[in-house]
Amino acid sequence: MRWSQINVTAALALAALQAGCAVGPDYTRPDIALPAQWTQAPLSASGSGASASLDAWWRGFDDPTLDELMSEAAARNTDVASAKAKIREARATRREAEASLWPSATGSASASETGPRGGSSATAAATTASSAPYEAGFDASWELDLFGGKQRDLEAAAAGEQAAEEDLRSTLLTLVGDVGADYAEARGYQARIALAERTVTSQRRTADLTRVKFEAGAASGADAAKADAQAASTAADIPTYLAGYAEAVHRLSVLTGQAPGALFRRMDAVRAIPAPRKPLPAGVPANLLSRRPDVRAAERRVAQATAKIGVAEAARYPDVSLTGTLTTAASRPGDLLRASSVSWSWGPSASFTLFDGGKLVAERDVAQAQRDEYLVAWRASALAAMEDVENALVSLKQEGRRAKQLAASVDGYRKAAELSRTQYQAGKASFLDVLDAERSQYSAEDALIQSRVAQTKDYIALAKALGGGWDDPVDASRPEVADDDMGPRLRIQPATP
Numbered sequence: 001m002r003w004s005q006i007n008v009t010a011a012l013a014l015a016a017l018q019a020g021c022a023v024g025p026d027y028t029r030p031d032i033a034l035p036a037q038w039t040q041a042p043l044s045a046s047g048s049g050a051s052a053s054l055d056a057w058w059r060g061f062d063d064p065t066l067d068e069l070m071s072e073a074a075a076r077n078t079d080v081a082s083a084k085a086k087i088r089e090a091r092a093t094r095r096e097a098e099a100s101l102w103p104s105a106t107g108s109a110s111a112s113e114t115g116p117r118g119g120s121s122a123t124a125a126a127t128t129a130s131s132a133p134y135e136a137g138f139d140a141s142w143e144l145d146l147f148g149g150k151q152r153d154l155e156a157a158a159a160g161e162q163a164a165e166e167d168l169r170s171t172l173l174t175l176v177g178d179v180g181a182d183y184a185e186a187r188g189y190q191a192r193i194a195l196a197e198r199t200v201t202s203q204r205r206t207a208d209l210t211r212v213k214f215e216a217g218a219a220s221g222a223d224a225a226k227a228d229a230q231a232a233s234t235a236a237d238i239p240t241y242l243a244g245y246a247e248a249v250h251r252l253s254v255l256t257g258q259a260p261g262a263l264f265r266r267m268d269a270v271r272a273i274p275a276p277r278k279p280l281p282a283g284v285p286a287n288l289l290s291r292r293p294d295v296r297a298a299e300r301r302v303a304q305a306t307a308k309i310g311v312a313e314a315a316r317y318p319d320v321s322l323t324g325t326l327t328t329a330a331s332r333p334g335d336l337l338r339a340s341s342v343s344w345s346w347g348p349s350a351s352f353t354l355f356d357g358g359k360l361v362a363e364r365d366v367a368q369a370q371r372d373e374y375l376v377a378w379r380a381s382a383l384a385a386m387e388d389v390e391n392a393l394v395s396l397k398q399e400g401r402r403a404k405q406l407a408a409s410v411d412g413y414r415k416a417a418e419l420s421r422t423q424y425q426a427g428k429a430s431f432l433d434v435l436d437a438e439r440s441q442y443s444a445e446d447a448l449i450q451s452r453v454a455q456t457k458d459y460i461a462l463a464k465a466l467g468g469g470w471d472d473p474v475d476a477s478r479p480e481v482a483d484d485d486m487g488p489r490l491r492i493q494p495a496t497p
Contacts, residue, residue: 030378036284055471063183070179079171083167104140108139200231288385298374323347328341
């Protein structure tokens with residue numbers, strides 16, 4: 001066998017060894033004991049008919065304005081843009097880890113001109129003849145991954161990329177939930193403003209009637225004053241509701257990546273409070289491990305931390321590299337490629353730590369402790385996800401019961417107010433009865449509006465807790481700033497502020 005064949009065989013053997021060896025723990029997906037069903041019976045279990053899909057759950061509200069706001073938020077929200085940038089960062093880190101598995105090569109070239117520095121012409125001629133003003137070289141090196149440290153680093157980078165992608169999905173899930181909740185708040189304030197205005201109008205009519213009766217001697221001046229005071233008290237609620245409405249619209253505008261006042265014109269067209277039409281499919285607790293992006297992201301970070309243990313463990317073993325050098329030197333450019341001008345060398349090299357006071361072992365122990373931290377964080381995220389679902393289930397169920405009772409209360413107080421006004425006009429009831437009935441009707445109707453908003457927000461909270469969010473494809477490859485001119489150019493001094 002020729003020497004070149006021996007070299008090739010040795011290189012192939014080293015490459016095979018590099019591909020087949022690994023140190024550190026192999027990752028296994030963690031598990032956690034979960035109950036077979038929810039403590040709070042899901043609404044879909046007791047209801048009849050079809051269930052709403054967790055994908056784009058807000059479309060079940062049948063509100064075109066809300067649909068538009070969801071799309072705008074997904075496209076322009078600043079938190080989403082930041083999550084996209086982190087994905088690009090993670091992808092670049094993964095490519096960097098991939099590149100470290102391959103050989104690296106560098107080239108060099110130089111040309112110089114020398115002249116005599118004095119002395120005899122014979123000495124100058126000898127100096128010129130021995131110099132080589134033209135040189136070129138090629139250096140290559142390949143750090144062999146004999147113990148799998150670089151492969152573990154690539155595993156960690158790939159898991160980090162997957163975690164960043166799940167973080168984007170989690171950001172979108174939170175975003176659509178916030179948009180839905182703030183939209184319901186805004187519509188709720190519109191309804192409360194309208195209720196207050198209607199009630200003020202009704203109470204002022206009662207005050208007018210009281211003044212007429214007072215002028216006729218059928219009512220006291222105190223009754224007329226109380227009627228005016230009640231109308232003013234109700235009217236005083238309107239500025240508070242207007243402020244709440246403005247804050248909700250401001251928040252919606254910022255969530256969609258716009259200035260706080262950008263959505264007032266679109267939101268001024270009053271629409272009903274979005275109400276859920278179909279129950280959500282709660283499934284079983286085990287589904288959360290695959291549906292919740294924050295839980296999936298936490299699991300990927302456990303995988304990333306596990307791979308980093310292998311990176312730290314591999315650092316304790318020798319580093320073996322193959323290096324090669326090819327150089328040529330000549331007095332004329334045309335002679336650079338002549339065999340007599342070319343020299344080369346190649347061979348393996350190894351380096352290893354003889355003593356470091358336990359530093360590398362400590363770094364491995366740090367990596368193991370960090371893996372445990374991420375494992376506990378994953379368990380905590382799974383338990384928190386379950387808690388979110390249980391809380392949303394019970395809140396939605398109990399708020400539904402409360403809303404039914406409030407609706408019955410509104411019907412009763414409305415009838416009582418109408419009857420009290422009729423009897424007061426006929427002189428069969430006191431003004432205090434009218435005053436109390438109108439105040440109770442207004443309070444009950446306002447509480448019912450707030451309960452309907454709470455129901456919608458609880459429904460949204462349940463959709464978020466179950467992992468329902470934005471499932472349309474999101475392009476994370478487009479940067480916020482297009483750095484087109486990256487090549488060499490004349491430096492322009494940046495403007496100073």
